[in-house]
Amino acid sequence: MACSSVARMKLRFFVYPSMPGGTDQTLRPFLWRAANLYPDTEIVSRTHQGIDRYTYADYDDRTAQLANALDEHGIVEGDRVATFCWNHHRHFETYFAVPTIGAQLHTINPLLPDEHIQYIVDNAEDQLIFVDPSLEPKLASAAADAPEFEGVDFVIMGDAEGEHLDATPYESFIDGQPTDYDWPVLDEDQPAGMCYTSGTTGNPKGVEYTHKMLWSHTMATLTPQGIPMDDDDVVMPVVPMFHVNAWGMPFTATAGGAKHVYPGPSPDPADIAGLIEDEGVTITAGVPTVWLGLMDYMEDHDVDLSTLDRVIVGGSAAPEAMIRWFDDHDVELLHAWGMTEMSPIGSVAHLKHDIAGADYDTQIDHRSKQGLMVPGLEFRVIDDDGEEVAWNGEDFGELWVRGPWVTTEYFMRPEATEEDFEDGWLKTGDVVTVDEEGYIKIVDREKDVIKSGGEWISSVELENAIMAHDDVAEAAVVGVPHEKWQERPVAFVVPGEGADEDALREGIMDMLREDYPKWWLPDSIEYIDEIPKTATGKFSKKDIRDEYSDQSLVEGSVPEEAAPESDD
Ligand code: ADP
Numbered sequence: 001m002a003c004s005s006v007a008r009m010k011l012r013f014f015v016y017p018s019m020p021g022g023t024d025q026t027l028r029p030f031l032w033r034a035a036n037l038y039p040d041t042e043i044v045s046r047t048h049q050g051i052d053r054y055t056y057a058d059y060d061d062r063t064a065q066l067a068n069a070l071d072e073h074g075i076v077e078g079d080r081v082a083t084f085c086w087n088h089h090r091h092f093e094t095y096f097a098v099p100t101i102g103a104q105l106h107t108i109n110p111l112l113p114d115e116h117i118q119y120i121v122d123n124a125e126d127q128l129i130f131v132d133p134s135l136e137p138k139l140a141s142a143a144a145d146a147p148e149f150e151g152v153d154f155v156i157m158g159d160a161e162g163e164h165l166d167a168t169p170y171e172s173f174i175d176g177q178p179t180d181y182d183w184p185v186l187d188e189d190q191p192a193g194m195c196y197t198s199g200t201t202g203n204p205k206g207v208e209y210t211h212k213m214l215w216s217h218t219m220a221t222l223t224p225q226g227i228p229m230d231d232d233d234v235v236m237p238v239v240p241m242f243h244v245n246a247w248g249m250p251f252t253a254t255a256g257g258a259k260h261v262y263p264g265p266s267p268d269p270a271d272i273a274g275l276i277e278d279e280g281v282t283i284t285a286g287v288p289t290v291w292l293g294l295m296d297y298m299e300d301h302d303v304d305l306s307t308l309d310r311v312i313v314g315g316s317a318a319p320e321a322m323i324r325w326f327d328d329h330d331v332e333l334l335h336a337w338g339m340t341e342m343s344p345i346g347s348v349a350h351l352k353h354d355i356a357g358a359d360y361d362t363q364i365d366h367r368s369k370q371g372l373m374v375p376g377l378e379f380r381v382i383d384d385d386g387e388e389v390a391w392n393g394e395d396f397g398e399l400w401v402r403g404p405w406v407t408t409e410y411f412m413r414p415e416a417t418e419e420d421f422e423d424g425w426l427k428t429g430d431v432v433t434v435d436e437e438g439y440i441k442i443v444d445r446e447k448d449v450i451k452s453g454g455e456w457i458s459s460v461e462l463e464n465a466i467m468a469h470d471d472v473a474e475a476a477v478v479g480v481p482h483e484k485w486q487e488r489p490v491a492f493v494v495p496g497e498g499a500d501e502d503a504l505r506e507g508i509m510d511m512l513r514e515d516y517p518k519w520w521l522p523d524s525i526e527y528i529d530e531i532p533k534t535a536t537g538k539f540s541k542k543d544i545r546d547e548y549s550d551q552s553l554v555e556g557s558v559p560e561e562a563a564p565e566s567d568d
Contacts, residue, residue: 046263060179064097066093099214107194197339207407230257236263247345286313333367341426391434392435396456452489462491474494
């Protein structure tokens, strides 16, 4: 092993260009470090065929082969190359090969509707798309007769030909290519990646990630205040690699020299549990629904979580009960907040040292907030009058952020850029409070906060309170237009199986009355079969609002005493 590493070091030093002035902040050195210092560390993937396993040394060789194949295909610096894939080693190979030859990796979310896929392929001017066999029918449907796909080539991830698209098998695409590549010296401001927000309002908006953004995001997340990863870690991103680079974890894990585990196509709780046990996963990450699935599965199945140190939860708020559940299983749930526009990590709910020594409930209270900004970022919270709100844990305002890995514009969307950015700050659209310690807590999205009689009502708080009822499966609260109060809250509830609807309505209202002022109480509770979801699995309140923007739901049903002014 030692011998092969030395040989590898020499070889790599030899082909790496010598740069007297040093290099810019680019991605290549992260892979260089992993390949040379940890050549035998594994990269493991769950595939349709079973488990695939190789080392950083193999990864380095295959990445060079892919880079050569891209050259041969005619991809040049500045071109965009897209992926339409789940989490696996081949997808990971594109993560370093594409940006380090100077091209740009555009990860497409395959759960988007066809029109959005057509829009973003056209907007990004993708030249080549890597697609998974199981996602090929979906891509073929979006590409069928679509002028947006003219001139786009396809490579299918695996060793078989495409069935629906004229696509080259990946293994023949890279086969026979040299395992070395004369990597160019790149400018840190050169775009390396690209991802579109899921477009809950209108067309998706593109965010370009430069090398410097991804480099600085990686370095910041490696700090103890971020999501650090080391060479004894086994890192499994369940969060999709098509969603903001799986929160940057493939880059961070490589920089730290950790073992990678990729859960492959549509992993279910049994797959996730199996990989944790078999591969000894220490750090994993995903949205709350993934962990709710695992918690549910573990009610009937024994799963050994003893290797697991940390579960990173973000994308939506981590419920307090989930934090406690993982504590009971000796696993730390680390709550994080971020956005596509922020590459994506913004804050992580680590405990400050004085709070770490406080009682358990105080700790849980802080760990369920979205947390403290990671080093390198600045934020402010601005109210309706354009003033910064006090850090008192009560006053709401919109969260603005800036920093090296926060974008300052949308790709070719000047009007959206104008709307969401000001003086170098990203206006996140998240409505938050900040407590005396500096922990931010999201109380709503700007577009979802309910503006009733000049006061704000947090739809998220009401939803969480309603979902705490045992007979509620899901709930979303939206503001419905109201003549007098501007907007009033209406709750859309999916009842649990066998629930008595009248009793449930009363039960919910009784629960809410205990904790909230009268004017916060929903004017109506409507039962529906399912809460519509976005392509990233979040509640789509826009769809609910579009469908139920009907005043009759609330007209005349607001008792005078429920008015904001009359509540004391
Ligand atoms: P989209 O949902 O448009 O695809 P993102 O994935 O970038 O976009 O989502 C970013 C948004 O997700 C944030 O602005 C915030 O509203 C929400 N979000 C992210 N993390 C959390 C969290 N830990 N708690 C609550 N909301 C979160």
